[in-house]
Every structure is written in structure tokens, then in C-alpha cells.
Amino acid sequence: MSLLLLFVLLSVSLSHELLKEVRSEGNCILVRFYFQDGTAFSYEEYEVYRKGDRVPFQRGRSDALGRVVFCPDRDGLWLLKISSQDGHGAELELSLRAGRPEQRHSPAESYKRVLSGLGYLLGIFGLISLIFGRWKR
Amino acid sequence: MHIPEGFVAPQVYVPAYAVSMGLALYGFRKFKERLSERSIPRLALLSAFAFILSSLSFPLPGGTSVHGVGVAPLALLYGPWTAYLCMCLVLLLQAVLLGHGGITTYPVNALAMGFVGAFSSYAVHRLFAKKSNAPFLAGFFSTLLSALSVALLLGVHPYLFTDPSGRALYFPYPLGITLPAITLSHLPVAVVEGLITQAVVGLLRRRNLEG
Numbered sequence: 001m002s003l004l005l006l007f008v009l010l011s012v013s014l015s016h017e018l019l020k021e022v023r024s025e026g027n028c029i030l031v032r033f034y035f036q037d038g039t040a041f042s043y044e045e046y047e048v049y050r051k052g053d054r055v056p057f058q059r060g061r062s063d064a065l066g067r068v069v070f071c072p073d074r075d076g077l078w079l080l081k082i083s084s085q086d087g088h089g090a091e092l093e094l095s096l097r098a099g100r101p102e103q104r105h106s107p108a109e110s111y112k113r114v115l116s117g118l119g120y121l122l123g124i125f126g127l128i129s130l131i132f133g134r135w136k137r
Numbered sequence: 138m139h140i141p142e143g144f145v146a147p148q149v150y151v152p153a154y155a156v157s158m159g160l161a162l163y164g165f166r167k168f169k170e171r172l173s174e175r176s177i178p179r180l181a182l183l184s185a186f187a188f189i190l191s192s193l194s195f196p197l198p199g200g201t202s203v204h205g206v207g208v209a210p211l212a213l214l215y216g217p218w219t220a221y222l223c224m225c226l227v228l229l230l231q232a233v234l235l236g237h238g239g240i241t242t243y244p245v246n247a248l249a250m251g252f253v254g255a256f257s258s259y260a261v262h263r264l265f266a267k268k269s270n271a272p273f274l275a276g277f278f279s280t281l282l283s284a285l286s287v288a289l290l291l292g293v294h295p296y297l298f299t300d301p302s303g304r305a306l307y308f309p310y311p312l313g314i315t316l317p318a319i320t321l322s323h324l325p326v327a328v329v330e331g332l333i334t335q336a337v338v339g340l341l342r343r344r345n346l347e348g
Binding site for chain 2: 121129135
């Protein structure tokens with residue numbers, strides 16, 4: 001039962017991590033922000049900067065589907081900041097070549113997530129070994 | 138092979154939640170009965186192995202990508218119920234941490250990769266128990282049958298769930314596309330999974346580390 005509770009708490013606590021999906025649409029970049037449970041990060045304020053600039057290239061609010069679209073005028077590094085009043089948000093650095101993002105997500109981020117998953121998994125089996133005696137009684 | 142969020146109808150995933158969780162509760166009882174102090178670290182390692190194997194996608198020509206499951210060694214060494222339960226845990230972590238699959242598609246993924254994968258590998262292994270390559274066949278068929286069940290489940294959606302104009306409401310591609318696209322693309326993975334299962338099970342048995 002306690003294990004089940006742990007799973008529920010884990011899924012609830014992690015289901016609100018902000019995820020992003022980056023796509024090229026013509027000469028523009030489309031970034032969709034959403035939570036793990038699929039909820040769109042809608043109507044939240046964002047700013048897009050050319051890397052190094054202090055003045056935003058574009059600012060606005062994400063649309064109903066959590067999308068931000070901007071049409072860069074040059075290649076190089078771009079920074080997109082988006083945040084909501086309840087503390088959710090993300091900063092996304094995009095490296096553009098020929099108007100397209102060089103990679104959709106950092107492989108290092110995926111590895112970190114896999115490693116954290118392994119940590120949780122081993123931790124859960126650690127808990128099982130701790131409560132094993134109670135089960136066998 | 139993980140079915141992403143939004144592809145499965147509520148009419149499918151709600152009953153799938155009931156079925157998969159019911160099976161998990163039953164599996165938990167079996168798991169507790171079979172569990173020994175000696176087996177916990179090995180179960181943790183094999184679950185971690187399944188987690189890594191099913192987290193790593195390999196691109197194939199044509200824009201698709203595939204991954205293994207890693208459930209067969211668990212099923213052959215610790216029984217299908219324990220394997221199913223471990224896969225439920227692995228798939229839950231993948232859904233919430235990696236975004237592989239989703240909260241609504243979690244029970245369907247658990248049934249396809251966990252239940253079908255575990256029980257098919259166990260059954261194939263028993264069927265060919267006298268052959269030296271039984272673990273290979275178990276690993277091979279567990280992957281292939283898991284992929285086949287995903288293909289079947291997705292492929293029936295456009296026949297069952299459409300709007301009044303006939304447009305698919307959820308997954309749009311029919312069986313004629315999903316069956317070859319998903320199962321054939323998993324053939325090379327099934328071969329690799331078979332080889333890995335043969336190696337892992339053989340190693341653990343030689344060192345008397347099973348059960």
C-alpha cells in the first residue's frame with residue numbers, strides 16, 4: 001500500500017514538469033510547451049532574445065495550445081524565456097543553422113533523466129528490501 | 138513501442154487501467170510470495186536493465202525508431218508475474234520522467250510490454266525448454282508479440298472511433314499500416330533482444346544467481 005502511495009505521489013509530483021517540443025515551420029520556429037500530463041502551457045508570457053541582446057526580439061503570450069512561434073532574422077544562438085505566475089517556466093537555448101534548430105533537445109538532458117530514473121528504481125527496490133521483513137512476517 | 142499520449146481512446150484506456158491495475162495487484166501478491174532477501178538486488182538490477190534497454194531508441198531508415206523491452210530475463214528467472222510488476226514500475230518511471238508513453242496510455246503500454254512481453258516469453262521458454270536456445274526464442278517472441286499487440290491496439294482505433302464525417306478521432310492509421318510498420322520494424326530489435334536474453338539468462342544461471 002505504501003508503495004502504491006509512493007507511485008501516486010511520484011507521478012503527481014513529476015507530472016507538472018514543463019516539457020518542450022521544437023519544430024521548424026517554413027522560416028519560423030515553433031516551440032510547444034506542455035506538462036507531462038499533456039496540459040498545454042497556455043497564455044503564459046514569453047520573451048525571445050538574440051543571444052547577447054538585452055532588448056527582446058519578440059515578446060508575447062503562448063497560444064491556447066502552449067505554442068510560441070517566432071521567425072528569426074539570422075542564424076546563431078537564440079534564447080526563449082517563458083514563465084507563469086505559479087512558478088513554472090523554462091529557458092530554452094536554440095542554436096540555429098540555415099534557420100533551423102541544430103538539435104531538438106540536448107542529449108545530456110535525456111541521459112540525466114535516464115540516470116534519475118535508475119536512481120528512483122534502485123531506491124524503490126531499496127525500500128522493498130527495508131520492508132521485506134514485514135511482508136514475510 | 139511506447140504509445141504516446143492522445144493516441145488511445147478513453148473507452149480503451151479507462152478499462153485498460155482497471156485491467157492492468159487488477160493484474161498488478163494480483164501480481165504483487167505473487168511477487169511477495171516469491172520474494173527472497175537474495176533476489177531483491179538482482180530484481181533491481183534486471184529492472185534497471187529493462188529501464189535502460191527500453192529507454193534507448195534506435196533510429197531505423199524511414200524515420201522510425203525502435204527499442205527493446207528487456208522483460209524476458211525477468212520473466213524467465215523470476216516468473217511472469219514478478220516481471221509484469223517490475224515492468225509496471227519501469228513504464229511508470231518512463232512515463233513521468235522521460236515522457237515515453239503517457240499517463241493515459243500507461244495501462245495500455247503496461248499490458249502490451251509488461252503483460253504480453255512477460256507471459257509470452259515465459260510461455261515460449263516453457264515450450265522450447267529442452268532447446269539450448271530457448272532464452273533467445275523467449276526474448277525474440279516477447280519483443281515481437283509486444284510490438285504486435287501495440288500495432289493491433291492502435292490499428293483498430295480508426296475503425297472504432299470516428300467523428301460523424303468519418304475522420305479518426307484518435308490514432309488515424311489502420312491495421313494495414315500499423316501491423317507491418319510496427320512489427321517489421323521491431324524484427325531486428327527482437328533478434329538483438331533474443332541474443333541479450335540468451336546471454337543474460339545464461340550468465341545468471343551459470344553463476345547460480347537466479348530465483
